[in-house]
Amino acid sequence: MISLNLKIFLLVVTLFYFFMVFKAIKKGTMPIKSSVLWLFFGILMLLLIGFPEFLVKIASLVGIKTISNLLLFGAVLALLVLAFDLYKINNIEKRKNVTLAQEIGIIKHELNKKK
Amino acid sequence: MKKKILIIIPAYNEEANIVKTVNSIKNFKKKKLDYIVINDGSTDNTKKVMMENNIDFIDLPFNLGIGAAVQTGYKYAFYNDYDIVIQFDGDGQHDINSVEKLIKPVADGEADMAIGSRYIDDTSSFKSTFSRRVGIKVISSLIHLLSKKKIKDVTSGYRAVNRKIIEVFANNYPYDFPEPITNYALLKMGFKVKEVGANMFEREGGISSIRALKSAYYMFNVCLSILLFNPKRFKGGIK
Numbered sequence: 001m002i003s004l005n006l007k008i009f010l011l012v013v014t015l016f017y018f019f020m021v022f023k024a025i026k027k028g029t030m031p032i033k034s035s036v037l038w039l040f041f042g043i044l045m046l047l048l049i050g051f052p053e054f055l056v057k058i059a060s061l062v063g064i065k066t067i068s069n070l071l072l073f074g075a076v077l078a079l080l081v082l083a084f085d086l087y088k089i090n091n092i093e094k095r096k097n098v099t100l101a102q103e104i105g106i107i108k109h110e111l112n113k114k115k
Numbered sequence: 116m117k118k119k120i121l122i123i124i125p126a127y128n129e130e131a132n133i134v135k136t137v138n139s140i141k142n143f144k145k146k147k148l149d150y151i152v153i154n155d156g157s158t159d160n161t162k163k164v165m166m167e168n169n170i171d172f173i174d175l176p177f178n179l180g181i182g183a184a185v186q187t188g189y190k191y192a193f194y195n196d197y198d199i200v201i202q203f204d205g206d207g208q209h210d211i212n213s214v215e216k217l218i219k220p221v222a223d224g225e226a227d228m229a230i231g232s233r234y235i236d237d238t239s240s241f242k243s244t245f246s247r248r249v250g251i252k253v254i255s256s257l258i259h260l261l262s263k264k265k266i267k268d269v270t271s272g273y274r275a276v277n278r279k280i281i282e283v284f285a286n287n288y289p290y291d292f293p294e295p296i297t298n299y300a301l302l303k304m305g306f307k308v309k310e311v312g313a314n315m316f317e318r319e320g321g322i323s324s325i326r327a328l329k330s331a332y333y334m335f336n337v338c339l340s341i342l343l344f345n346p347k348r349f350k351g352g353i354k
Contacts, residue, residue, distance in 0.1 A: 101176050101179055101183075102179070102183065102186065102187040102190055104175075105153070105173045105175045105176065106190060106191050108173070108174060109151075109174070
């Protein structure tokens, strides 16, 4: 059901993905703690390339007619969760940023008074 | 003991009004009042004008928005042991002659917060535009429904608070729609809130459809924030 050509192509893409993740960890741009999630995505991709029959079962189980629809749905869902998570993180950082700016303003005012 | 009173004036691009506003406080004869302007990253000449006129201000490194700017003032008041804080707009909308009426209930311990109100009596002849008035009515009714307490001028930014609330606000103050949300929050936390008549001036004339739409958007957002409000997140005390 999945041609050898396609399998090789997907494998190359996945390997490239792993390469990117490991490079980021090595460079320190990705903390080990959050790398677990990204590695998990990679492993999931490998599993699906190795055992595509699994997808057929899930698709029929939830009532989705074609595998491509299931994959698209899954990908969109994963990205949505990710975007939501990033949005939350961004807001937490924004709050910290505001607090810092407020304190800097007050400290600057104190310093100017002493001059 | 004499109470230490501070007026907080947030200012964002107020080069045209800020000197007049601060001078009205400096020249106020009946009471000596400290003030601090919070320059919220203005991109016009607000800062230059203030330096030329010897106005005391905190200079925020970039624009934080009205809520965070006002909170900076509350933090400053908390660190400098002020007993009473008055919020005062930088655009000249608020009348300093109403300030004593605002301070009195807070200084006497009759209320934890006093709100300068356009609607409680005839002190103010300016009552805001129609679309804004409708929005204020709806928000006021919602707060009444949820807290059983009535605040008529629920979006008024002319307010006086005591030390307890200074501490709460220094620690936690909403960045968006701060006035109606904090009014509701304080009621829910059991603080005494009192409305007193205060004079306000009109900012600018003209009604546009865009403004009506903006009012509706504002009203919807505030109502949602009030409905989803979590008092646990608002508990005071500087960490």
